[in-house]
Amino acid sequence: MKGQIKEKIAGCIGKIKQADIKIHSFLEIFEHRAIEKAEQLDEKVKNGDKQGRLFGLPVAIKDNIVIKGERATCGSKILEGFISPYDAEVVKRLEREDAVIIGRTNMDEFAFGSSTETSAWGVTRNPVNPEFVPGGSSGGSAASVAAGFVPVALGSDTGGSIRQPASFCGVCGFKPSYGAVSRYGLVAFGSSLDQIGPFAGNVRDIKKIFEVIRGRDEKDETSVEFEPVYALKEKVVCGIPKEYLNCSEKVKSAVKKTIEQLPKNFEVVEISLPHTEYAVGVYYIIAPSEASSNLARFDGIRYGRRIDGSDLIDGYFKTRGSGFGDEVKRRIMLGTFALSSGYYDAYYLKAQKVRAVIKRDFDIAFKKVDLIIGPTSPVIAFKIGEITDPLSMYLQDIFTIPANLAGIPAISIPCGRGEMGLPVGFQIMAARFNDGFLLEAAEKIEEAISYE
Amino acid sequence: MDRDGILRIAKLARLEIEDGKIEKFTEEFNKILSYFEKLGEVNTKDISPFLLKNENVLREDEVIRFKDRDRILGNAPDRQDDFFKVKKVIEE
């Protein structure tokens, strides 16, 4: 008898091979690795061995989370040829619980983008409608779940890179509290903002993955051990920030309808997060500053692309000039500028201070409310190639960025449809390390609402 | 920020920018910088910069040998024996 897990995984891979041509959510399928793992799992079944919590679950991994012995490119030419010598902590935890890693998914180059159009390896299309973007930067992971290729995928979220594509593709996407999940093995973009998180078709699966990947890791000093409490209070107070209603009509109506359908013990009050309008500015200083430093290591000496120049220094310029795409260059330069002598105080330091003010807004709000709710994105998915102006693209992230700046958990769940049947996402945020409460509430909301 | 400013930043970041793109880069850069000016509206007097306060996180002083160094060396675009190789460093 052919093993059940192997059959399931082979089926999963077959489906991707056949149907992902239109979507391009995967950059690579780890066929050999996945089948081998499936065979091991079938062996476990045969021997009656203990089975992990994610036994036989196929998982897709964003191309910026490294897996020992596998390629990882971050959607960039600069990492061509790189094979990771080590495993990301989340990969270890997934495999320890018998998940099967299926392949790596497409992304905006180095996670710089909100549409997965800046990948060096071509765009990913929205499975709901292939003429539209899947959002980004974890567009590949979102699309792989939305297309039904895999039940769960991992992404990373620095300013909304999990929640926005989840909202565009009509799936659930969760950014845990900063520190809840180890970043070891996540190729850094904005170190003080980055978090790894799961995509899934429903909140229950999100919980399942989160329980496996969360927790303190000695290799990441910013990771924290805490015990999530998956329980609700008798009355849950939800705040809707008035600043979060500045969005397209279709999005607004879907969100309003969702609010009307909230479970009975959910009370909604209007609140204010008065510094919301500064979040994008703060983010586009801090994230590129950290990124400019994080991406300096791609110099063609130890791994990845190398273009020799007339001398050593010239080689740096050629390697990095040809290896990085325009959006990456733009952000590296923004960050380099914001940190450079004479500008540091006016840009980087000022941004970190305004960030503290934004965090204070949340601290005050969470004294009054348990959750903050609203749209994930001011818009629904746009057409591929439609937005070319960088600043307009940056403004897409206005509602997702604040959670990263404050380090709080936030989830996007589908809550309706806009034009052409494109999904709308509903965002729920909670205080830092109230991840369990947030997920429990999201599950209740998911159950309560209906839309078509 | 003018063309020279952009080139100075590109030099600091060791990025070659194609001649034809410098103009566009400069324009976009300035648009973004002027957007940043908005932050000036926020009064940050007496505000300390953002910081996540973690307890003292320290590692014990123990040696753990990494067993896959060949995988690290295996990625080198240029190598001589067990060294990474680069073009001659001129200074020093």
Next chain:
Amino acid sequence: MSDFIPTIGLEVHVQLKTKSKMFCSCSTDFGAAPNTNICPVCTGQPGVLPAKNKRAIELAVRAGLVLNCRIEKYSVFARKNYFYPDLPKAYQISQYELPITRDGFVKLSGKKIGIIRAHLEEDAGKLLHYIGSVPVDGSLVDLNRCGVPLLEIVSYPDIDSPETAFEYLKTLRRLLRYAEISDCDMEKGSLRCDCNVSVRRSVDEPLGVKTEIKNMNSFREVREAIAYEIERQKKVLSDGGKIYQETRLWNGRKGVTVEMRRKEEAADYRYFPEPDLTPIFIDEKIIEEQRKLIPKLPAERKEKLFEMGLSEYQVDVLVEERKLCDYFIAASENSNPKEVANLIITNLLGEMNKKRLDIEEVKLNPLFVGELADLKASGKISAQVVKRIFPQMFEKNIPPSQLLKNLNIVSDEGKLEKLVWEGISENSSAWEDYKMGKEKASGRIIGWVMKKTRGSSDPATVKKILERLKDEKDFDN
């Protein structure tokens, strides 16, 4: 040439005595094969994160105490960004605005040298241009050293001569070695020193333009390089020339400093707080723990040794190394300290040198050295006997009394008397003089006996025999 006043500030990097690197668990062992002490973290692989070494933090606190610095309750790491092939992440994790310790001083014999700060950072890798003596058509990168914990100690420009710089370095090394913070071994790269040097015509003038000198391989070279640089700057200025702010390399073979790079544009390192690391919090408990681990320091020991009657030279030698000083103190506990100091400096250090041993490796019980010192001081044995038996004592850790027995060394009067008679007949005039009451004349006879027995007879016993024989003679008359 008119008079110039030099102003010198030193930046000293010392390697902290840890087993593992600053931010990863790789070994810090010196001399490993190229790229063997490496891992994803210290080679800057995509996705890695640093994790602070507790011991390095503790040693930095201890250093702060030894250097009379203020220990900061709160300090943070920062990234110093620049591209170089020996720097895999293209930034060095260092401390910038908030170092772990600052505002201290080191006391020299004549003055105090202020310490601006002592901060933690990681070392870079190493570039090689030759394999053996064969030049490479490029540069080779070895990352074994990359990430090794360093303490950068920055002095105020309080140093006014090459000699003071030399004394400062020696004092600093002694302090850090005493407290077991660093080996401070320049040959093994665990201490490096860069010097900032400028000159001006009078103290009323602002400081002159400074140059930074690097690449010195010993304290002596540091002294020479500074002396050279002062003279060079004086000459340039006297000739109406200009000093440029630049980095200069010391060429030890030629004994000159050579321009390396001129800082037209000051380097822009784009420092910012390291977001991957949590801040360091130091409380009283950590400080007290470290304070307890600091032994009595050289200055205090010196005083005590002088009180014991040792010469300045003896004190200097013994205080140089803590373990040696500890050895001396143990050996001299119940014995003549001056004689013990002599034995340690002449004989013990001699043997150690011959066998290339460190004081830690010496097996000889210090009490035996004390015993030997007393035998010598009381005149029971001669310097020659000491010289003869010390190597065996050293090697086998045997008490001198037992060795003297084994060697037949002699306080046995019966055995010696025959020899003394021989000596008298060979030196009859000295014997006559001695009998006439010239005490000194006995020396010639004693010397003869000693020579005859190649030092193995005890001069005090010989003297005693002579005295007896003289009296017996008188009695005969």
